[in-house]
């Protein structure tokens with residue numbers, strides 16, 4: 001029999017700024033390999049190690065392939081198979097009961113994040129479904145909202161440039177960004193820029209892989225980045241290194257900012273806050289202000305602290321003060337996601353269906369939401385998809401306590417038996433990226449990509465879109481909102497939005513057909529696109545708002561300032577006397593958040609859960625390299641292996657990776673200790689604002 005061999009265009013769906021273009025080889029309906037598409041100018045044909053084996057993930061024997069209903073107690077992960085009609089009837093029956101009860105529809109909470117970043121499988125019919133039900137809205141804050149809010153105050157949008165223009169940069173600052181690991185294709189461009197003479201600096205309390213490979217590592221104390229940025233501005237104004245033209249023409253409040261930083265943020269004071277030397281701060285300021293083009297890649301690490309929003313607001317003032325925006329390859333880069341003039345997301349999701357006055361629940365506050373600490377109605381049903389909250393949410397012990405509630409009805413749409421499915425009443429099998437259609441934008445480049453299904457769904461798995469169509473029918477919701485096919489949804493999502501930052505023309509020629517042909521297409525934006533080279537900020541004043549009238553109107557400080565961490569040894573000495581170490585828990589290179597952490601190859605690569613400690617802190621606790629240690633605070637505890645290392649300064653500990661709880665001793669990961677407190681702006685998560693103590697694990 002003749003065999004059929006074909007290549008299918010796909011896109012990596014994971015929550016990663018690179019959004020790689022993929023080619024899937026399919027033989028006789030079976031995916032036999034994936035590789036990067038070498039034609040893609042940004043992702044250039046290489047995939048990270050995780051996704052290079054994506055077909056193994058799809059065919060993994062542990063895939064959830066049938067609807068399941070719980071048979072054991074919550075947390076045990078024991079289920080029996082049921083049919084799709086039975087599953088839909090069961091879920092619809094329970095949800096209808098809740099809606100008809102005095103609790104009403106707001107007792108239903110959807111819980112999703114970026115398990116897939118696709119426009120369809122990520123946020124389309126699911127939103128319409130919950131909007132029509134009148135369910136509680138979810139504020140999706142777990143990752144990026146602090147930075148978005150902070151950047152918006154200063155720039156009116158997310159700091160962005162065409163990442164390709166980085167080849168012109170002569171100074172690159174990775175600020176709270178482990179670029180070589182979490183944004184590896186941008187790192188390739190940074191490295192190229194370095195070969196052309198650029199210097200790379202990394203500001204990070206941890207000597208990450210990126211810091212290791214940089215020309216200069218600046219080990220700032222966690223949560224103090226705004227103070228450093230203000231100190232840099234002090235020196236820039238003091239030494240007259242500012243760009244007076246750019247400040248006068250394109251900025252609001254240059255004079256007030258100058259007065260503030262000259263008065264309050266002298267290098268001696270900033271050195272005390274940041275634990276950096278005065279010399280380091282002076283040298284950094286001079287280098288930053290006198291090298292052109294200078295680019296700041298500011299990312300998420302510095303946002304996950306009590307003052308994370310203000311830190312981003314403050315750092316995004318720097319390129320305006322020095323005029324760095326004027327030069328291709330200069331400025332600041334947070335995210336390109338606001339550059340896409342696709343159909344207004346609220347319209348696509350039919351936000352106008354939301355009943356007036358519907359409450360919003362912050363996803364970072366899941367612990368509170370599930371343990372009745374929010375105003376009524378109590379959450380009685382939780383529908384989880386594209387997320388693994390039992391593993392990734394802060395204040396895990398309380399989240400799990402909530403998930404164990406007998407009166408909570410939990411439905412999880414998943415590809416794998418995660419820590420979260422273990423607490424589900426019903427599990428619905430979801431397709432992987434090889435099995436469904438989707439449309440992708442990126443937050444790290446300027447291309448649109450189409451992901452075509454390469455193979456038929458395995459077992460009884462269904463795309464999220466199809467699952468919500470079935471649920472909508474089960475709930476007797478009006479069919480017109482769910483009748484569009486996935487292909488029609490792609491066309492709808494591609495309708496240009498003339499009110500967008502870049503204008504509808506940026507989507508010219510980007511159609512379903514053209515994407516089918518090419519796999520990906522770049523937005524029609526000029527080469528080396530730099531939105532603020534001529535000012536034109538999308539703020540209310542049209543200027544870069546160093547002084548923010550909007551903040552002033554809210555009764556807040558209109559100028560940037562340093563907001564210390566919630567759990568700060570300097571300002572909370574009593575707390576720090578019991579829990580003296582600032583614990584950072586950034587991603588492990590081998591995993592993608594908690595995705596891939598169940599695959600043997602990735603577990604092998606990651607080794608074991610570790611915690612980096614400075615030799616002085618280790619010695620004070622009798623801890624030696626390789627010791628099993630207990631990391632704890634009042635919220636919880638977990639076990640890891642000590643690495644005694646000068647990759648961290650005294651007072652700081654770093655534990656990488658979101659391991660699955662069920663694979664760990666003690667059945668808990670680092671989020672057992674993290675706090676659900678929110679950031680100052682954007683109500684975001686503060687995972688890295690976390691004081692702990694570490695001691696030798698006496699259980700072994």
Ligand SMILES: Nc1nc2c(c(=O)[nH]1)N[C@H]1C(S)=C(S)[C@@H](COP(=O)(O)OP(=O)(O)OC[C@H]3O[C@@H](n4cnc5c(=O)[nH]c(N)nc54)[C@H](O)[C@@H]3O)O[C@H]1N2
Pocket residue numbers: 015016017143175176177178179181182183203204205206208220221222223224225299300301302305584586587588589590591592593594688
């Ligand atoms: N391999 C891999 N890639 C990923 C992910 C993954 O899990 N694995 N996750 C993806 C997702 S969802 C995201 S949001 C991004 C995150 O990627 P990044 O934006 O790079 O964020 P993190 O790796 O969380 O933190 C970056 C660095 O910030 C440092 N940091 C912590 N606190 C501070 C601070 O107060 N100040 C400063 N200056 N630095 C600080 C940390 O030590 C860390 O090295 O990566 C994406 N890419």
Ligand SMILES: Nc1nc2c(c(=O)[nH]1)N[C@H]1C(S)=C(S)[C@@H](COP(=O)(O)OP(=O)(O)OC[C@H]3O[C@@H](n4cnc5c(=O)[nH]c(N)nc54)[C@H](O)[C@@H]3O)O[C@H]1N2
Pocket residue numbers: 015112113114115116121142143300385386387388389392393413414415416418430431432433464585586587592593594595658670671674687
């Ligand atoms: N301590 C600590 N905690 C953190 C972080 C940290 O740095 N430190 N990082 C935080 C950040 S930045 C983020 S973004 C969050 C990420 O947290 P999550 O968004 O929960 O991301 P993942 O852990 O990757 O889980 C995504 C799940 O979605 C599933 N999935 C993927 N595609 C589909 C699909 O098409 N359909 C369905 N139904 N399911 C699908 C995957 O199998 C996976 O289990 O974690 C946060 N938690």
Ligand code: SF4
Pocket residue numbers: 012013014016017018019020047048049050051052184185592
């Ligand atoms: S996770 Fe990131 S680097 Fe890896 S294939 Fe996906 S988009 Fe590319």
Ligand SMILES: [Mo]
Pocket residue numbers: 015142143144
């Ligand atoms: Mo994230």
